[in-house]
Amino acid sequence: MGYMCDFCGEQRSIVYCRSDAASLCLSCDRNVHSANALSRRHSRTLVCERCNLQPAFVRCIEEKISLCPNCNWLGHGGSSTGSTHKRQAVSCYSGCPSAAELSTIWSFFLDLPSVGDSNCEQVMGSMSISECPTDSQGAHGRKDVQDASMAVGVTNFHIVDKSIAWTGPSLLPHDTKLQNTELPAGSPYPASPKIPCSGTKGPIVCEDDSFYENFNMDEVDLSIENYDELFGVALDNPGKLFENDDIDGLFGMEISGADSNCQDAHIMEGLSLGHTNAIQPACSTAASADSMISCKTEPNICFARQAHSRLSFSGLTGESSAADYQDCGASSLLLMGEPPWCPPCPENSFPSSSRSNAVMRYKEKKKARKFEKKVRYASRKARADVRRRVKGRFVKAGDAYDYDPLTPTRSC
DNA sequence: CCGCTAATTCCCACCACACAAAACG
DNA sequence: AACGTTTTGTGTGGTGGGAATTAGC
Numbered sequence: 044m045g046y047m048c049d050f051c052g053e054q055r056s057i058v059y060c061r062s063d064a065a066s067l068c069l070s071c072d073r074n075v076h077s078a079n080a081l082s083r084r085h086s087r088t089l090v091c092e093r094c095n096l097q098p099a100f101v102r103c104i105e106e107k108i109s110l111c112p113n114c115n116w117l118g119h120g121g122s123s124t125g126s127t128h129k130r131q132a133v134s135c136y137s138g139c140p141s142a143a144e145l146s147t148i149w150s151f152f153l154d155l156p157s158v159g160d161s162n163c164e165q166v167m168g169s170m171s172i173s174e175c176p177t178d179s180q181g182a183h184g185r186k187d188v189q190d191a192s193m194a195v196g197v198t199n200f201h202i203v204d205k206s207i208a209w210t211g212p213s214l215l216p217h218d219t220k221l222q223n224t225e226l227p228a229g230s231p232y233p234a235s236p237k238i239p240c241s242g243t244k245g246p247i248v249c250e251d252d253s254f255y256e257n258f259n260m261d262e263v264d265l266s267i268e269n270y271d272e273l274f275g276v277a278l279d280n281p282g283k284l285f286e287n288d289d290i291d292g293l294f295g296m297e298i299s300g301a302d303s304n305c306q307d308a309h310i311m312e313g314l315s316l317g318h319t320n321a322i323q324p325a326c327s328t329a330a331s332a333d334s335m336i337s338c339k340t341e342p343n344i345c346f347a348r349q350a351h352s353r354l355s356f357s358g359l360t361g362e363s364s365a366a367d368y369q370d371c372g373a374s375s376l377l378l379m380g381e382p383p384w385c386p387p388c389p390e391n392s393f394p395s396s397s398r399s400n401a402v403m404r405y406k407e408k409k410k411a412r413k414f415e416k417k418v419r420y421a422s423r424k425a426r427a428d429v430r431r432r433v434k435g436r437f438v439k440a441g442d443a444y445d446y447d448p449l450t451p452t453r454s455c
Numbered sequence: 456c457c458g459c460t461a462a463t464t465c466c467c468a469c470c471a472c473a474c475a476a477a478a479c480g
Numbered sequence: 481a482a483c484g485t486t487t488t489g490t491g492t493g494g495t496g497g498g499a500a501t502t503a504g505c
Contacts, residue, residue, distance in 0.1 A: 420491065426473060427492035435495025436470035464501070
């Protein structure tokens with residue numbers, strides 16, 4: 044059975060959209076994600092060509108196949124031959140990039156078997172960013188261009204990365220795997236491309252790279268209670284870092300808008316730049332994005348970026364499955380070096396009762412906060428996203444409407 | 456402290472229709 | 481039991497309106 048596009052069911056799926064939890068052919072990807080400004084912001088990447096269920100995060104150059112963390116591990120992690128395969132990171136994109144731009148993002152794009160001869164390619168060939176339906180060149184339209192250009196910029200960054208194509212999952216040292224995935228070898232300190240935040244002054248920056256584009260912040264929520272207790276990590280000098288031991292006071296703030304992102308970034312810059320080594324993980328095998336941070340909304344992404352750049356946390360919580368971590372590329376990357384069943388580190392030896400209590404409290408708090416809607420059927424969401432409405436209500440096909448997501452105009 | 460009004464925030468029903476599940480032959 | 485067809489029920493998002501909450505006097 045082939046792995047068909049979740050939307051049209053006719054073409055083979057090529058890309059995976061995390062927000063929609065759907066695999067799409069390039070044609071439908073473009074159609075669906077040009078529907079409105081929000082859908083254009085969906086971060087997409089290649090779909091794993093092995094399981095066809097998860098987003099790919101790495102491409103095996105030897106096998107010419109894109110793989111999700113699980114399949115990468117299964118295919119390379121345990122195999123002595125497979126582990127020597129050269130691989131390169133798969134970048135994400137948003138907006139409506141053209142085929143040419145996609146090939147810029149993914150240098151192996153032309154290798155994709157179903158692209159060259161499919162209808163999708165014909166569609167993609169005719170795609171351009173400016174073609175995307177926009178609010179008549181309004182801010183949204185520009186945003187698309189910005190998205191695409193950012194994606195290309197990210198790609199350029201990853202091209203640098205490719206020069207250090209890593210081999211084998213164990214190549215990355217535990218404590219530095221995050222940095223290694225982001226930085227050219229030998230970089231003494233994170234120096235990834237930084238994009239100045241609009242509306243801010245000074246050195247406040249927002250980091251950007253596809254690694255974080257993968258981070259689906261919807262799944263995570265960002266409030267941590269009794270940080271040091273939860274992770275069993277003693278800060279070198281907590282009093283200097285936080286006046287309040289409860290980090291909730293720091294991260295639980297309500298953030299809205301881009302400027303707030305930079306506030307977050309600023310906070311974390313101050314936190315981590317000044318105390319890069321202040322937060323030392325008891326064990327940094329794999330960070331539990333689910334258990335370590337919770338972040339309700341995207342605006343906190345800068346914080347998460349910073350946090351992931353420089354923090355790593357102790358082992359996985361029992362409630363989380365590998366699939367949970369695949370929900371975000373960040374955790375996928377964190378997992379890539381080790382199997383999901385990697386046992387806890389021996390040095391993870393802080394008092395287990397204290398930690399379990401802290402984890403229990405965190406789980407309860409998280410459970411109480413779990414009110415966000417979860418889309419069960421991406422296809423239905425995709426339909427609803429493009430359905431015409433009158434005052435927010437669906438209207439019959441052919442009837443007059445006052446809002447059409449595809450062409451934001453009135454029918455009468 | 457109580458009562459009233461205005462402003463703000465929050466929650467939910469509504470709509471059409473594709474599709475999954477159940478029922479039936 | 482297996483298969484095909486028909487029927488039923490569900491879920492999807494933007495909006496308006498009412499309920500609930502808060503602020504001010």
